[in-house]
Amino acid sequence: MTQAFRIENGGLINREKKLSFKFNGKTYFGHEGDTLASALLANGVHLVGRSFKYHRPRGFFGAGVDEPYAVVQLYRNGETEPNIKATEQELFEGLEAKSVNCWPSVNFDIGAINNFLRIFLPAGFYYKTFMWPKSFWYRIYEPFIRKAAGLGVASTKHDKERYEHKYEYCDLLIAGSGPSGLAGAYAAAKNGAKVILAEDKPRFGGSLLTSDVNIGNQSGKDWAEGIIAELKTMPNVIVKNRSQIFGYYDHNMLVMSEKVSDHLPSTQKYHPNKRLWYIRAKEVLISSGSIERPIVFGNNDTPGVMLSSAAKEYLKVYGVLVGRKPLVFTNNDSGYETAIEFKKHGVDPVVLDSRKNPESEIIDEAKNLGINIKNSYVVVAAQGYKKVKSADIASISEDKKQLGKIENIQCDCICVSGFWTPTIHLASQSGNKTKFKEEIDAFVPGQSKQNEITLGAANGVFSLEETLKSSFTAGSELSKKITENDKKIAIPNVVEKKFSQHDKFWCVPLPKGKNYKRFLDFQNDVAVSDVEIALREGYRSIEHVKRYTTLGMATDQGKTSNLNGLQLVSEIENKVVPAVGHTTFRPPYTPVSIGAIVGREVGKHSKPTRKSPMHSWHEKNNAVFVDAGVWLRPRYYKRGNENLFEASKREAKNVRTNVGVCDVTTLGKIDVKGPDAAELLNRVYTNAWLKLPVGKARYGVMLREDGIVMDDGTTTRISENHYHMTTTTAQAANVLSHLEYYLQLFALPQNFHSQDL
Amino acid sequence: MLYINCPHCGMRSQNEFSYGGDASVKRPELNKEVSDQEWDDFVYNRKSLRGKHLELWQHISGCRQWIKVERDTATHEIFRTFKADEEVA
Known part of the structure; x- marks a missing residue:
């Protein structure tokens, strides 16, 4: 099959290298440097899955971590992994993927009947419908829900991949390699600070890869490449791509998941699949950028509706047209950038701008290129x-309440831009109290709680010049405090286009007599009507609304839906957005493989295996072993077809009539020495130890302070001030801590020494 | 993960330590007559504080010393740390 939607030139992919892959059993071709999403789009494939609840057809909405729909089941090197975002998975030769949440196939999905039953499946239907009769829950309802719900299927086989953990310390950790991250890293590195720069994508540069700007007389992309190349040569800098910082924990500990091998057909020998980094940073610069937010309209989940920034990224990074008859629906200038990119590649877009009379440099450029622009126009519904296939569009009144006459225009994709939402997850996880910034209709970080600073788009600053200035300065200042170097760096001159004010408009009203689904949360099928129901039924707290409707839950954690949800709640409640507040941001920012969290501690390596010196004798005598803490102890010595009971009878009889040997090597042994040794034993055991003759042993019961038995065992007096204590196998470590507690905290016996043998 | 300043070893991550409870509790004098109430308070009764709290930790994977840590239970901020035999003012 040909890559019909791939443009002739352009993009950052390697056109020399063609890769074949399979999706739902069909073979396609892409290039090195593609993601699974861009390669499918190059082949004109838009249908990738079915939605969670109504099983509506779903395509691609984003181009990265924000993607709410395009999760697939991935097959790689004989293994399978569920819930992989096609927009993040890099293409490799022989990749295989399948759609999830559909049966028997993504094209004909029986579950889609839910789409017609949706009147019976509103928010909270689980709570209402499956209540009676009570006996039906375990036998009928739960198994049914379990079968219908969920996305991919986890493998039940042992995972052959290896995962590593790594601890690292640094002066400055930088999350995100966009303009802000690069500038901060560069300034701090020049001051000699130990810097870690982390980027979740394979390519460094963030927005510089797709925006039309100039820094220091170079294109933004070339400038980024230069900085990265220089940083890589510096010994005090660690530069990591494919590495997502997903959690900000106490005392400036951040955790990062590095995808070491996911972009390769199979993991190289001695390499891990993923590496989990625990990073303790003195200072943290959060330069995580922003995510475009959608405008809500009818059937806005139809495949072909996507973020305008995603359409631009597919074109500029991957050389892929997401459509040949694009409709751009925007409330700000960003949509025009996408439209201009289309036009440059010979495709004529139509721009619908909800604003009445916007004016800016970039709009003029679009006009000069002859792009068809309709002001005060909105998409009412995708068809x-x-x-x-087409879109119902209409003009809209200035108060955004009245729609004009509805027209239908042909289009094959709708690129939507509802302005930008700063990615504040890490700042919020660190304990930062976020604040609402009126000019951008979104939350930004407020007062820092830990040593963290957020700059650039993540801080709601969308001017490149301002971002670079603040980030160079922050990189210098933060590192100066630590290294005491103060190397001045000239801030390069910037050429960028000034943007005009966006429109505070986020949701298109329903036309009379129409009942289109208008989705807020695409991953969980939460529509405007669901949130309205939740509020009508008395849910007020945003945390309750979230849980009742599932708005903002699951693997995308509401990256594209949170703010629109808040807008809706604030509108119905007649409050301002900051009064509604936002739900708590919790780690992880993106899903993390369980394997990466567990690391090397699996199977035999989950704990040490301790064997007694007699172990080989036990083995020779056919011992059946039992785990006792980390020790292997013989349970019984099996002869012939004996079972446990028969062997025990035989062994007991032998001990009673002859002699038995018990291997107690596994017991804990603690040497207690010093003039007050007997006094210490008196304090922890119920028995008295002073009168025990040298050379004799005695059994003792050890109590905690509250009188509960904590251990027992025999102790031998070796000499006047020298005792040898044994503990039970499992409690050895706790008993040692218990003795140290008495010794160090109560300063009881003065001359005392204990040692774990 | 907390970052604890062991008075013997310096800054170490929480996973080297194990928690040992309230350090502000005083053990009744050994040779004194102790009422049931006093003993009950010593072994069982604890306040679940929100805010500054003095607690015991043992540097179990390090120097094995018991130490006292002054920590905010709500924000996890650590203010000061002490050796086992240091009096906390």
Whole structure:
């Protein structure tokens, strides 16, 4: 099959190297440097899955971590992994992936009947419908829900991949390699600070890869490449791509998941699949950028509707057209950038701008290119089932309440831009009290709690010049405090386009007599009507609304849906957004493999295996072993077809009539020495030890302070002030801590020494 | 993960330590007559404080010393740390 939607030139992919892959059993081709998403789009494939609840056809919405729909089941080197975002998975030769949440196939999905039953499946239907009769829950309802719910399927086989953990310390940790991250890293590195720069994507540069800007007389992309190349040569800098910092924990500990091998057909020998980094940073610069947010309209989940920034990224990074008849629906200038990119590649877009009379440099550029622009116009609904075929559009009144006459125009994709939402997850996880910034209709970090600073788009600053200035300065200042170097760096001159004010408009009203689904949360099928129901039923707290409707839950954690949800709640409640507040941001920012969290401590390596010196004798005599803490102890010595009971009878009889040997090597042994040794034993055991003759042993019961038995065992008096204590196998470590507690905290016996043998 | 300043070893991560309870509790004098109430308070009764709290930790994977840590239970901020035999003012 040909890559019909790949443009002739352009993009950052390696056109020399062609890769074949399979999706739902069909073979396609892409290039090195593609993601699974970009390669599918190059082949004109938009239908990738079915939605969670209504099984509606779903395509691609984003181009990265924000993707709410395009999760697939991935097959790699004989293993399978569920819930992989196609927009993040890099293409490799022989990749295989399948759609999830559909049966028997993504094209014909029986579950889609839910789409017609949706009137019976509103928010909270689980709580209402499956209540009676009570006996039905375990036998009928729960198994049914379990079968219908969920996305991918986890493998039940042992995972052959290896995962590593790594601890690292640094002066400055930087999350994100966009303009802000690069500037901060560069300034701090020049001051000699130990810097770690982390980027979740394979390519460094963030927004510089797709924006039309100039830094220091170079294109933004070339400038980024230069900085990265220089940073890589510096011994005090660690530069990591494919590495997501997903959690900000106490005392400036951040955790990062590095995908070492996921982009390769199989993991190289001695390499891990993923590496989990625990990083203790003196200072943290959060430069995580922003995510475009959608405008809500009818059937806005139809495949072919996507973020305008994603359409631009597919074109500029991957050389892929997401459509040939694009409709751009925007409330700000970003949509025009996408439209201009289309036009440059010979595709004529139509731009619908909800604003009445916007003016800016970039709009003029679009006009000069002859792009068809309709002001005060909105998309009312997308039409088409498995792919956008056309759009119902209408003019809108200034108060955004009245729609004009509805027209239908042909289009094959709708690129939507509802302005930008700063990615504040890490700042919020660190304990930062976020604040609402009126000019951008979004939350930004407020007062720092730990040693963290957020800059650039993540801080709601969308001017490149301002971002670079603040980030160079922050990198210098933060590192100066630590290294005491103060190397001045000239801030390069910047050429960028000034943007005009966006429109505070986020949701298109329903036309009379129409009942289109208008989705807020695409991953969980939460529509405007669901949130309205939750509020009508009395849910007020945003945390309750979230849980009742599932808005903002699951693997995308509401990256594209949170703010629109808040806008809706604030509108219905007649409050301002900051009064509604936002739900708590919790780690992880993106899903993390369980394997990466567990690391090397699996199977035999989950704990040490301790064997007694007699172990080989036990083995020779056919011992059946039992785990006792970390020790292997013989349970019984099996002869012939004996079972446990028969062997025990035989062994007991032998001990009673002859003699038995018990291997107690596994017991804990603690040497207690010093003039007050007997006094210490008196304090922890119920028995008295002073009168025990040298050379004799005595059994003792050890109590905690509250009188509960904590251990027992025999102790031998070796000489006047020298005792040898044994503990039970499992409690050895606790008993040692218990003795140290008495010794160090109560300063009881003065001359005392204990040692774990 | 907390970052604890062991008075013997310096800054170490929480996973080298094990928690040992309230350090502000005083053990009744050994040779004194102790009422049931006093003993009950010593072994069982604890306040679940929100805010500054003096607690015991043992540097179990390090120097094995018991130490006292002054920590905010709500924010996890650590203010000061002490050796086992140091009096906390």
